Amino acid sequence: MLTANIDNLKAGGASERRSALLGLARRLTNKRAAPLFVLIALCVLITIANPSFIEPRNLVRIANSAAVPLTLAMGLTFIILLGSIDLSVEGSLSVAAMVVVLLAANDANTNQFGWLAVFAAIAASTVMGLATGLIQTMLRIPSFMATLGVWFIGLGISVYMLGGSAVRLMDPSIRNLALARFAGLPLGVWVALGAFAFACTIQYHTRLGRYIMAIGGGEDLAELSGVNVRRVRILAFGLAGFFFGMAGVLSAAQLGRSDAVIADGRLFAAVTAVVVGGTALTGGEGGVVNTLIGVLIVTILGNGMILLGVSPYVQQTAQGLMIIAAVALSLDRIRLQIVK
Amino acid sequence: MKTYSDIRSFMSAGWLQGAIPPILLVVLILIIEIAAPGFLSGETLMLLLSNTAVLFILAAGVTFVILIGGIDLSIQAVASLASVILAQLLPRIGLWAFPVAILSGLVFGILSGYVHVRLKVPSFVATLATGGVVAGIALWIADGRAITIEEGGRANTAWINGTVAGIPAVVLIATLIGLVAFFAMRYTRFGRYSLAVGAGEPAALAAGINVPRTKITAFAVSGMLAAIAGTILAARLSSGSPNLANQLLLPAIAAVIVGGTAITGGLGGVARTAVGALIISIVRIGMTFVGINIFAENVVFGSVLILAVAITIDRSKIAIIK
Numbered sequence: 164m165l166t167a168n169i170d171n172l173k174a175g176g177a178s179e180r181r182s183a184l185l186g187l188a189r190r191l192t193n194k195r196a197a198p199l200f201v202l203i204a205l206c207v208l209i210t211i212a213n214p215s216f217i218e219p220r221n222l223v224r225i226a227n228s229a230a231v232p233l234t235l236a237m238g239l240t241f242i243i244l245l246g247s248i249d250l251s252v253e254g255s256l257s258v259a260a261m262v263v264v265l266l267a268a269n270d271a272n273t274n275q276f277g278w279l280a281v282f283a284a285i286a287a288s289t290v291m292g293l294a295t296g297l298i299q300t301m302l303r304i305p306s307f308m309a310t311l312g313v314w315f316i317g318l319g320i321s322v323y324m325l326g327g328s329a330v331r332l333m334d335p336s337i338r339n340l341a342l343a344r345f346a347g348l349p350l351g352v353w354v355a356l357g358a359f360a361f362a363c364t365i366q367y368h369t370r371l372g373r374y375i376m377a378i379g380g381g382e383d384l385a386e387l388s389g390v391n392v393r394r395v396r397i398l399a400f401g402l403a404g405f406f407f408g409m410a411g412v413l414s415a416a417q418l419g420r421s422d423a424v425i426a427d428g429r430l431f432a433a434v435t436a437v438v439v440g441g442t443a444l445t446g447g448e449g450g451v452v453n454t455l456i457g458v459l460i461v462t463i464l465g466n467g468m469i470l471l472g473v474s475p476y477v478q479q480t481a482q483g484l485m486i487i488a489a490v491a492l493s494l495d496r497i498r499l500q501i502v503k
Numbered sequence: 504m505k506t507y508s509d510i511r512s513f514m515s516a517g518w519l520q521g522a523i524p525p526i527l528l529v530v531l532i533l534i535i536e537i538a539a540p541g542f543l544s545g546e547t548l549m550l551l552l553s554n555t556a557v558l559f560i561l562a563a564g565v566t567f568v569i570l571i572g573g574i575d576l577s578i579q580a581v582a583s584l585a586s587v588i589l590a591q592l593l594p595r596i597g598l599w600a601f602p603v604a605i606l607s608g609l610v611f612g613i614l615s616g617y618v619h620v621r622l623k624v625p626s627f628v629a630t631l632a633t634g635g636v637v638a639g640i641a642l643w644i645a646d647g648r649a650i651t652i653e654e655g656g657r658a659n660t661a662w663i664n665g666t667v668a669g670i671p672a673v674v675l676i677a678t679l680i681g682l683v684a685f686f687a688m689r690y691t692r693f694g695r696y697s698l699a700v701g702a703g704e705p706a707a708l709a710a711g712i713n714v715p716r717t718k719i720t721a722f723a724v725s726g727m728l729a730a731i732a733g734t735i736l737a738a739r740l741s742s743g744s745p746n747l748a749n750q751l752l753l754p755a756i757a758a759v760i761v762g763g764t765a766i767t768g769g770l771g772g773v774a775r776t777a778v779g780a781l782i783i784s785i786v787r788i789g790m791t792f793v794g795i796n797i798f799a800e801n802v803v804f805g806s807v808l809i810l811a812v813a814i815t816i817d818r819s820k821i822a823i824i825k
Contacts, residue, residue, distance in 0.1 A: 248627065248628070250627075298809060299824075302809070302812075302813040303813070303816075303818060303824050304766075304809065304812045304813050304816055304824065305766070305812075305816075305821070305824055307574065307627045308766055308808070308809070308812045309809060309812075311753070311756070311805075311808065312805040312806065312808040312809035312812075313805065313809075314805070315753045315801040315802070315804060315805035315808075316801065316802045316805035316806060318801055319798060319799050319800065319801030319802035319803075319804075319805065320799075320802055322798040322801075323796050323798040323799045323802070326798075327798055431631070431635050434628070434631065438628070444625060444628060474643055476639055476642035476643040476646075476647055477639050477643055478639065479635045479636070479638050479639035479642065480635065480636045480638075480639030480640055480643070481639070482635055482639075483631075483632040483633060483634070483635030483636035483637075483639065484632070484636060486628065486631070486632035486635070487618050487622065487624060487629065487632045487633070490622070490624045490625075490628055490629075490632075491618075491622035491623070491624055
């Protein structure tokens with residue numbers, strides 16, 4: 164009787180272990196590959212519905228409209244990997260766009276600093292990022308509140324400097340980011356790919372990247388292992404600001420002007436891309452490669468909805484539902500006892 | 504160093520957080536009285552109060568969510584959607600457009616709460632997402648344009664723009680909502696539960712409080728009040744638009760925090776938010792008065808928000824500040 168019981172227990176334990184292993188394997192493959200499968204399925208479905216989707220012209224269009232979101236989302240990925248959030252995306256982007264437009268040749272003043280304007284714009288946005296990091300770590304307030312404040316500070320500054328109107332960008336070499344092509348793709352796309360390569364290098368080959376992952380995985384552990392958490396956080400926000408600045412320059416070049424609404428909807432698209440790509444909001448899981456896939460999903464879905472004749476206004480609704488679905492599916496609920 | 508830590512313990516004393524906002528409000532009123540005697544009386548006072556009303560209703564709703572330790576970033580979208588629904592339906596079903604618009608806010612508030620609680624999505628992302636969903640729906644319904652409330656519809660919104668015994672109707676509505684919210688917070692089970700959940704969720708759970716229901720109710724209240732604010736805004740401007748209330752998210756949250764409600768939850772209330780909303784309104788008037796560019800207002804509000812959060816936050820509640 165007793166042995167039978169023990170045998171039963173053993174058998175139960177073994178099968179339980181096996182199913183647990185199976186479940187784990189399934190979960191790992193699911194989690195890793197799910198965004199990629201979604202991307203492929205999306206492409207196939209849209210192609211079936213409207214074959215003009217895979218025409219080279221449309222693919223270039225997709226690459227072009229993915230350039231700004233990709234650059235933005237690179238920056239945001241590092242912040243989300245930390246387990247924080249950066250809501251100041253739109254503020255930093257509009258500041259960078261404002262700086263580049265006002266310093267390069269434009270129709271509002273006589274400045275003509277050319278490419279110096281680009282560097283100034285990226286620098287301005289980087290400084291804003293560093294300031295965000297300082298505010299968050301020194302005043303010790305949650306990042307969503309600190310960046311909510313910085314979002315509107317940035318927006319206020321840029322609209323104020325532009326005087327509430329749209330200023331046109333006239334510098335031909337900066338405009339070439341959007342107009343000139345190399346190997347069939349607009350230069351801006353190459354810049355975005357460069358940003359992606361840079362982000363990959365930082366994440367996989369630098370100490371900063373490792374530290375960001377470590378902090379996201381467990382801030383207390385990272386701190387105990389001797390990581391200077393405060394410095395890494397400030398640097399990460401600065402890095403994010405750098406990417407937002409690049410995106411600001413790109414979007415100013417693409418639009419050929421800067422105005423109050425240049426950044427509208429960018430935060431939303433960037434958060435969707437990062438989250439849909441599979442980077443966990445809890446931090447320490449995912450990365451810039453995930454985000455590349457996420458950006459492609461978001462951009463291709465938008466493109467496909469236009470091809471299928473869906474009202475473009477519904478796009479935001481679709482993105483919102485995607486955020487909810489992706490976060491709900493990817494959250495590690497065991498680690499997350501209380502959700503605020 | 505000693506004085507520094509003294510200041511610190513002084514700042515963290517609870518009474519001070521409750522006392523700063525009213526003192527600040529009185530100081531601001533005094534400054535305006537000295538700068539422009541008689542400014543805060545009669546017509547201009549009523550105008551100030553009517554302008555505060557919409558902001559206060561929005562902020563009162565968010566107060567409930569912030570008290571349970573969450574945040575609602577979808578209020579401006581919900582308010583805009585309500586304005587669009589009102590503008591679309593007024594010519595067709597008359598006064599019934601109001602309950603329909605307000606009901607939409609309730610529904611999306613419940614949706615936010617449900618996503619946050621049942622799917623365990625952090626509230627700032629959950630409401631960012633539902634805010635996007637709602638904004639998309641509003642754009643779709645309005646076809647991306649602002650809808651003017653025509654002459655026929657305006658007959659049904661006149662009561663909002665009118666006055667009762669010399670007091671604008673919007674001020675009376677805001678006062679009524681404020682009183683109901685105040686008493687709901689203080690004397691109903693839901694109000695007490697909200698404070699308990701905000702003060703310490705594990706303890707609230709252990710005490711047998713239905714935490715999920717309390718949270719969803721808080722989001723529902725926030726959505727409903729946001730929709731009410733949206734309908735009033737639409738009635739006052741005689742138009743509904745998918746981005747009508749976009750500029751109100753930051754001032755509304757700032758009003759809650761400046762009033763002295765802690766972002767960490769459990770501390771604060773609707774009365775404090777009323778004070779905060781008045782402060783924000785007076786600062787706004789003051790800025791136009793001093794000649795600060797209207798575009799720079801956001802810079803001031805953003806900085807004020809960060810400062811107010813830094814002062815009111817209860818750091819003992821969060822082990823790691825993310």
